[in-house]
Amino acid sequence: xxxxxxxxxxxxxxxxxxxxxxxxxxxxxxxxxxxxxxxxxxxxxxxxxxxxxxxxxxxxxxxxxxxxxxxxxxxxxxxxxxxxxxxxxxxxxxxxxxxxxxxxxxxxxxxxxxxxxxxxxxxxxxxxxxxxxxxxxxxxxxxxxxxxxxxxxxxxxxxxxxxxxxxxxxxxxxxxxxxxxxxxxxxxxxxxxxxxxxxxxxxxxxxxxxx
Amino acid sequence: xxxxxxxxxxxxxxxxxxxxxxxxxxxxxxxxxxxxxxxxxxxxxxxxxxxxxxxxxxxxxxxxxxxxxxxxxxxxxxxxxxxxxxxxxxxxxxxxxxxxxxxxxxxxxxxxxxxxxxxxxxxxxxxxxxxxxxxxxxxxxxxxxxxxxxxxxxxxxxxxxxxxxxxxxxxxxxxxxxxxxxxxxxxxxxxxxxxxxxxxxxxxxxxxxxxxxxxxxxxxxxxxxxxxxxxxxxxxxxxxxxxxxxxxxx
Numbered sequence: 001x002x003x004x005x006x007x008x009x010x011x012x013x014x015x016x017x018x019x020x021x022x023x024x025x026x027x028x029x030x031x032x033x034x035x036x037x038x039x040x041x042x043x044x045x046x047x048x049x050x051x052x053x054x055x056x057x058x059x060x061x062x063x064x065x066x067x068x069x070x071x072x073x074x075x076x077x078x079x080x081x082x083x084x085x086x087x088x089x090x091x092x093x094x095x096x097x098x099x100x101x102x103x104x105x106x107x108x109x110x111x112x113x114x115x116x117x118x119x120x121x122x123x124x125x126x127x128x129x130x131x132x133x134x135x136x137x138x139x140x141x142x143x144x145x146x147x148x149x150x151x152x153x154x155x156x157x158x159x160x161x162x163x164x165x166x167x168x169x170x171x172x173x174x175x176x177x178x179x180x181x182x183x184x185x186x187x188x189x190x191x192x193x194x195x196x197x198x199x200x201x202x203x204x205x206x207x208x209x210x211x
Numbered sequence: 212x213x214x215x216x217x218x219x220x221x222x223x224x225x226x227x228x229x230x231x232x233x234x235x236x237x238x239x240x241x242x243x244x245x246x247x248x249x250x251x252x253x254x255x256x257x258x259x260x261x262x263x264x265x266x267x268x269x270x271x272x273x274x275x276x277x278x279x280x281x282x283x284x285x286x287x288x289x290x291x292x293x294x295x296x297x298x299x300x301x302x303x304x305x306x307x308x309x310x311x312x313x314x315x316x317x318x319x320x321x322x323x324x325x326x327x328x329x330x331x332x333x334x335x336x337x338x339x340x341x342x343x344x345x346x347x348x349x350x351x352x353x354x355x356x357x358x359x360x361x362x363x364x365x366x367x368x369x370x371x372x373x374x375x376x377x378x379x380x381x382x383x384x385x386x387x388x389x390x391x392x393x394x395x396x397x398x399x400x401x402x403x404x405x406x407x408x409x410x411x412x413x414x415x416x417x418x419x420x421x422x423x424x425x426x427x428x429x430x431x432x433x434x435x436x437x438x439x440x441x442x443x444x445x446x447x448x449x450x451x452x453x454x455x456x457x458x459x460x461x
Contacts, residue, residue: 026454027454027457027458028348028453028454028457029224029457030230030231030346030347030348030457031230031231031346031347031349032230032247032249032347032348034249060250060251061249061250097298097300098300130457134460144460145460145461193456193459193460195459195460
């Protein structure tokens with residue numbers, strides 16, 4: 001029997017893709033983000049043209065396109081004004097190896113943003129693809145064993161985050177110090193491969209230093 | 212520097228800005244490999260249906276010359292056969308290999324008469340490239356193992372030396388490099404010097420035994436032929452350790 005083994009940080013989003021015969025997916029942590037339909041990503045606007053925004057998902061890859069009308073309540077007269085360098089939280093709506101990926105900031109079925117759209121203010125951190133995947137898990141604390149965000153929240157910090165499957169994390173808070181602490185806690189957990197207990201210890205240390 | 216006897220060593224994903232990287236030390240060579248890709252290819256280089264594989268070899272000292280260009284050409288044509296290039300049309304996969312340590316007495320005459328010493332470095336370059344590609348999670352059809360063998364004549368009897376030193380290469384009649392895929396297929400062969408077809412076939416057999424010990428059903432050759440490390444198993448165990456450390460949280 002011929003077995004095809006794919007080493008990838010990106011397991012398929014939908015289970016129908018796993019069903020292919022004689023195929024094993026081995027999860028890993030390295031490599032470059034390759035867009036797949038349904039992935040939530042954080043992109044940087046590169047430039048805008050008549051109908052599209054051109055959005056960078058990772059360095060040195062061709063831009064993804066984001067239609068200017070793919071936002072909640074967008075119309076020809078009322079569309080978001082995004083400039084070069086702005087961040088957007090979007091879903092990959094079309095990914096195909098022969099074409100540049102396409103994004104959307106609105107659910108095509110409900111017409112609602114569902115949390116997607118431009119990200120204003122805040123700070124962007126680069127994390128590994130494996131870490132992004134863990135943070136995006138439905139139960140990131142139980143399945144992904146990342147508790148930093150929960151711990152920071154229960155330590156009394158108020159902040160919001162958005163995680164992109166392309167290895168980006170956006171953090172925002174009214175307090176700049178909180179933004180830095182949250183970003184540092186997650187990047188450190190990622191780089192030093194911290195276990196649950198170590199993550200709790202790190203959060204306690206960071207919160208103590210902050211006060 | 213008699214590193215020929217020590218086993219291979221590798222370090223994976225240690226460069227932060229590259230998508231994948233590996234440092235590989237074996238047989239007196241230490242090579243750092245970095246892989247970036249799939250990234251956007253330049254418009255004039257892109258291939259509509261396939262990825263472009265770009266290999267850059269940089270020597271331990273100075274800038275590359277014809278010797279490096281030759282190695283790059285060999286590596287490029289070998290690697291694009293195992294990379295699933297059709298998965299990334301119009302993209303570029305860039306492989307940079309920096310030699311940091313070469314065997315001390317490699318430049319025997321110090322003068323640049325290198326055209327005949329291209330080959331000994333090839334197995335280490337191939338191994339580094341494959342490890343770096345796996346670190347970058349580039350889909351491959353197979354991994355490679357490679358070996359360099361020198362055919363020498365000592366006291367009238369022929370002897371094949373696996374991973375020969377520079378002096379042994381100098382004295383040898385012919386030098387051969389073979390690379391095999393993990394399925395046991397021959398993918399690259401380069402030879403130089405004088406040899407007969409019969410000799411080449413014998414050397415091929417011992418290379419096969421060296422590179423894919425599991426696929427060739429023969430027993431170990433025993434006697435004086437020094438056997439090197441089993442690079443196939445080595446690659447496998449390095450990858451296993453890498454995946455295990457990636458999934459530390461599971």
